[in-house]
Amino acid sequence: MCVGFGSLSDPPEAQGLAHFLEHMLFMGSTEFPDENEYDSYLSKHGGSSNAYTEAEHSCYHFEVEREFLKGALRRFSQFFISPLVKLEAMEREVLAVDSEFNQALQNDSFRLQQLQCHTSEHGHPFNTFSWGNKKSLVDAVEKGIDLRKQILELYKDYYHGGLMKLVVIGGEPLDLLQQWVVELFLDVRQGSLGRPEFTVEGPVWRAGKLYRLQAVKDVHILELRWTLPCLLQEYLKKPEAYLAHLLGHEGKGSLHYFFKAKGWATSLSAGVSDDGMQRSSVAYIFSMSIHLTDSGLEKILDVIGYVYQYLKLLHLLSPQEWIFKELQEMGNLDFRFAEEEPQDDYASELAENLLVYPAEHVIYGDYVFEFWDEEMIRKILGFFTPENMRIDVVSKSFKSQDVKYEPWFGSHYVEEEISPSLMELWRDPPDIDVSLHLPLKNEFIPCDFSIRADNMQIDPANESLPVCILDEPLMKFWYKLDSTFKLPRANTYFQINLKGAYLNLKSCLLTELYIHLLKDELNEIIYQASVAKLETSVAMYSDKLGLKLYGFNDKLPVLLCTVLAIANSFLPTNDRFKVIKENVERTLKNANMKPLRHSSYLRLQILCKSFYDVDEKLAFLKDLSLSDLKAFIPELRSQIHIEGLCHGNLLEKEVLDISNIFKSNFSVQPMPVTMRHREQVICFPSGANFVRDVSVKNKSETNSVLELYFQIEPEVGVEAVKLKALIDLFDEIVEEPHYNQLRTKEQLGYVVQCSPRVTYRVYGFCFCIQSSKYSPVWEVGKQQHSFNLLRTRGNAESVTDQNTGIIDLFTLYLNVVFDH
Structure with a gap:
């Protein structure tokens, strides 16, 4: 159930009330007064539930075993008919809201989000504290606000049929599902279809400002934001998606590729997020988030200057229809061959879409690129100006005398003025660097969608498990043809044992550096394939390089050939080694900052016989050099063993061809099983009682x-x-x-x-x-x-x-x- 009411409708005197109302609907109803009745029923019947409050809607969802759907719906429907909102439950649930807020208190992303709300213009709908916590709610009570009365008024004003969208997914016939809905939701109050409207006068933020926020983690993030008009009605054209594709691209000629070559950035993303206030009826907020290196932090103003050079390039070259057609083709393919997702997630997604799209596009609206509109793209591109830009820098490198405080998260920040001359330079850059250009056409867009199983005689007795089709000293391959889902997709997983990769702390770190540098080298080709829905994962698992390629199977062998050729011949350069080493060091420093992750880490530290401690790795990393790595790589690649599993729309012959791609790239000695690392877990003796008592890593952490x-x-x-x-x-x-x-x-x-x-x-x-x-x-x-x-x-x-x-x-x- 999606209700067209969210945190933007919070009363100013009781911020976070929409979120608190969401919590209270779980606390019993007239028909089912026990606070735990709903959750208990779902739990007994293999189900679960959740809810969330966004800027303009609140969504409640559950899943349960098929035969208990009606009973669950009966309890669920009472949320929207007769919730009790008991005072004693409110007193306890205020603590739950406060605990939820405390989960986010040390999160840099949430701290930045709240700073952006705090520094928005007074009176703007975004100038709010949507989370809510004990202080915001108790302060309201101390000011004479009757919270229960306020909640019931909000419920009366907004929780009615005119603002509700319900999606039920079940195995029963549609007529029966409809009959249940009519029966169980008949008593939901009727109301008008009009959603809450918000008065907006002037911009969200003041122009010409740069905000520096002190980070919790060791990060350097530059975030640029431009305010666009609401584009909900332009979903058939998606001009913001066209611009996000170009500004967030990672291939040659892109901003990402350019900043990476200069050693200034490790990642870049761009677009209008689906979350919170970034895609609302008030405005669309287009963000560009750049993770900077230490060098990049010193060049922030230059980085912004190059962003405006690229924007000028887009103005000069005019919008390109072929790029739109690529996006259109991939959107259609993604929809045509969409894979089933968890049903409660899908129900929530459709319920949200019912608030946004007309009935005919509730399922298709997120995918569709129907109309090419060059003028619309030009118009939206016109909003990307320095006067319409907000700049945020999130970093631990934070030195200033004029420190301000965001009141809810307690974040430290400073506000700086951008000089008029710099604003003028960004408005119309005199030059465009020759390295910046539009992306090339995507060679990984699939063409062959034939289903291999359609032309095969399948023996049901041999259908359930993968079979080993190749077992040699160098490699072992498992195979299973997909004859169930019959989609033109494949999933291929390879574990490559590398010689001595996990032998000691030094070899472990050198292997990590090698794999990170390999991913860095592969990034442009992997990114291009991912745009065409052919994904790649490269990771380290003890002494193994884990390689996964999954998605549309048509161009999978082409991508694998390229990836393995690079992996076989690649040697790192000094420039990239410095950047990647700095990034690994930063990752190690940021490890275990969250108490939940820290506790899991401590458990594994006790259980695993081979375990290299984060602090030990950090200390050892500082002395490792490029020459150490170059000396290590030949030995690392001198003996390997490959085990692979190929499942999906692939014939056995195609899988054997994939094995030959490996053979042609790795003509090395096979690694015997005795040399492969095998993880061992300590067996606790009977009656063992181990206790680890460790302080939190982040001294500001309250959890x-x-x-x-x-x-x-x-x-x-x-x-x-x-x-x-x-x-x-x-x-x-x-x-x-x-x-x-x-x-x-x-x-x-x-x-x-x-x-x-x-x-x-x-x-x-x-x-x-x-x-x-x-x-x-x-x-x-x-x-x-x-x-x-x-x-x-x-x-x-x-x-x-x-x-x-x-x-x-x-x-x-x-x-x-x-x-x-």
Whole structure:
């Protein structure tokens, strides 16, 4: 259910109220007064739910097993008919909103977003604090605002049929689904179709300003923003998508390629985001985000100057219809061969689209490029001027006497004036660098969409599992033809063991540098293929280079040939080595800044026998040189082993041809199995009780984390499947009451979760709490209390199953967890 009401409609005296209202709808209704009834019902029937509040809409969604859809809809419908909004629930849920805010408190992206709201012109709809927290809501109460009365007034004004869009996806016939909806949602109040309108006078931000925001992480980010008119009605033309394609391109001639060659930037993205206030009825905000190197940070004004050179180039060359047709073709192909996505996500997406598009384009509107309009593109390009630009720089390198404070996140920032002469220079650059030009035509756009399985006789007995079609000392290939989905796509995964890649700390770091430099070298070709929906992933897994190519299969062999040829011959240059080393160093410094990630890292540090610590890597990295890497690469590539899995729209012969591409590029000695790294996990002795107590890395972090990990046993033999089923069953049983007790009732923290863990084929189970209010010691006590409640529930509820062996084993694991 998508409701055409969001945070832009917050009353100024109670900011965050739309978000708070979203929370309160989960807290019981007249027909189902128990606060936990909805979540409990979904959990018992294999389901889950969530909700979110955006600038102009709020969306609620759930999924559940098919036979329980009507029961879930009955409970869901009451959100929009008769929510209770109880005072005692409000008092607790204020803490949940506050905990959610505290999750975002140390996030540089959210801090920048709020700074942009804070520094927007007073009275503008964007000049707000949409998150809401305890302070904003309690302050409202202290000023005499009756929050419950305000919430009920907002609910009355906006939660009516005229502003609601409902999508139900189920296995039943459409007539039956419609009958259920009519029956269950009949009592939703009727209302007018008009959505909230906002008065806007003048620009969002003052012109000629540069804002420097002190970062939490070690980053240098330059963000440029231009305010465009609302383009919701121009979705058939998508002029902003045309400009995003060119300004965010990464091929030769692009701004990204240019800044990368100068050693100023490591990434660049551009466009109008789908999130929050960037795509609203008030305005579209076109952003360009550039991650800078240390050198690039010193050249910010030059970087902006080159952006305006490229914009001038676009003015001079006029909009190009062939570029639009490429986007049109890829949009059509993406829609024609769209793969199924999670149904609750798809329902949310369609419900949002019902607020935006006419009925005939609810499904197709995001993909369509129907009309070429050169004048419209020229008109939108005219908004990309210095006077209409906002500049933000996010960095730890922050020195100024005139520091200001954003009140909600407590961020430090300074505001600088841009000189009139510089504004004039950007307005009309005298020259355009010859390296800047439009992209070349895309060679990876697919042409062949024939389905291989249509011409094959499929033996159902051999259809379920991949088969090994090649097993040689150098490589082993697995293959499965897709005869189920019948789409012109393929997924190919390759793990390439490299000699000595994980032997010690030095070799591990040199391998990481090599793979990052290889990705850097491949970037332009990989980007071009990704535009044509043929994706590539290059990553390091212990001593393995993980290579994935997936998407439309037509040009996949062409891309693989190019990637492997570069990987086989490539040697890094000094300029790129410096940039990549700096980037790896920055990544290591930023590791484990979030407590949840830090706790997972500490668990793996205990479990894995081979584990190279982040701080040790950071210290060792400083002394590594290009000559070290050049000496290491020949040895690294001297012996390899390749294991591949090819699945999808590929014939067996095509997969064997792919194996020959590897053979032609890697004429090296095969690596025997004894030389390949094998990750080993420590087996906890019976009764083990390991405790790690570590301070948060970011001293400004308000959140603490308690993670309880219980090791079960290795995944071995035919019993492994049964054991996995039992663990998943245990998870289904304990997840909802665990969450209800510690999150809903006791408000221990916003994150309360539990889930199975498989660490290199060793089963385990984790309970995790993140709290900004309580310490881990307090959380341990509350977690034990929750266990006792769960154990009582487990003993009280009968489980009927003829297989007593499974029940006995399940009970054993319940006792193992609770007795610890």
